[in-house]
Amino acid sequence: MSIKQRLEKILEGLPAGVKLVAVSKFHPAESIAEAYAAGQRIFGESRPQEMAAKQAILPADIEWSMIGHLQTNKVKLIAPFVSLIASVDSDRLIAEIEKQAARYQRTIDILLEVHVAQEQSKSGWSYDELQHYLASGALQQMEHVRVRGVMTIATNTDDEAVVRGDFQRIRDIFEELKPQFGEEFDTLSIGMSDDYPIALEYGSTMVRIGTAIFGAREY
Numbered sequence: 279m280s281i282k283q284r285l286e287k288i289l290e291g292l293p294a295g296v297k298l299v300a301v302s303k304f305h306p307a308e309s310i311a312e313a314y315a316a317g318q319r320i321f322g323e324s325r326p327q328e329m330a331a332k333q334a335i336l337p338a339d340i341e342w343s344m345i346g347h348l349q350t351n352k353v354k355l356i357a358p359f360v361s362l363i364a365s366v367d368s369d370r371l372i373a374e375i376e377k378q379a380a381r382y383q384r385t386i387d388i389l390l391e392v393h394v395a396q397e398q399s400k401s402g403w404s405y406d407e408l409q410h411y412l413a414s415g416a417l418q419q420m421e422h423v424r425v426r427g428v429m430t431i432a433t434n435t436d437d438e439a440v441v442r443g444d445f446q447r448i449r450d451i452f453e454e455l456k457p458q459f460g461e462e463f464d465t466l467s468i469g470m471s472d473d474y475p476i477a478l479e480y481g482s483t484m485v486r487i488g489t490a491i492f493g494a495r496e497y
């Protein structure tokens with residue numbers, strides 16, 4: 279199947295209103311251009327240099343989503359154009375995004391990445407750390423950062439019950455945090471190539487799909 283055909287197949291299965299982030303990390307700009315020609319506009323990348331290099335040569339109306347761990351000293355590479363930083367996992371990172379967004383007179387949308395998976399290795403705030411940060415009031419100082427919701431990566435396992443447990447947990451956290459934010463807190467980003475049909479059952483509003491669109495990545 280071509281990228282276009284795979285994209286169309288996935289889009290058919292998404293309920294109205296669910297956004298598709300086509301995860302193009304490690305794939306060449308030509309593959310993105312192919313998906314773009316098929317109508318896709320939101321692309322996800324995990325490395326800031328790679329995103330910036332692709333952004334420079336691809337159409338300006340692409341919405342770039344940062345989905346990988348972001349070091350504070352790399353925020354400046356993507357701050358001029360990034361649409362969404364979906365992997366925000368520390369107070370220092372938010373402060374830097376605020377600083378860079380202000381510098382470019384922009385507002386940058388972010389998702390709070392929360393760690394709910396069973397693996398230690400997964401990034402993201404623990405629930406307790408996040409609560410602590412939110413209670414600190416630091417977020418209220420950020421005038422150029424708009425918190426749109428939460429994101430997580432479920433446990434990488436064949437045990438569907440574990441994956442469902444992770445999705446239920448992040449869904450609960452999403453619902454719990456919602457009242458603290460405004461209308462704009464509308465994004466629950468869960469679901470990747472292997473687990474997005476399950477994520478949809480738990481109310482995902484934004485799936486992040488790479489392999490099922492572009493094929494296997496070559497590292």
Ligand SMILES: *Cc1c(COP(=O)(O)O)cnc(C)c1O
Nearest residue numbers: 301345470471472486487488489
């Ligand atoms: C790579 C990545 C994806 C896409 O994974 P696939 O299994 O290729 O669909 C989604 N979300 C994050 C955070 C990723 O790093």
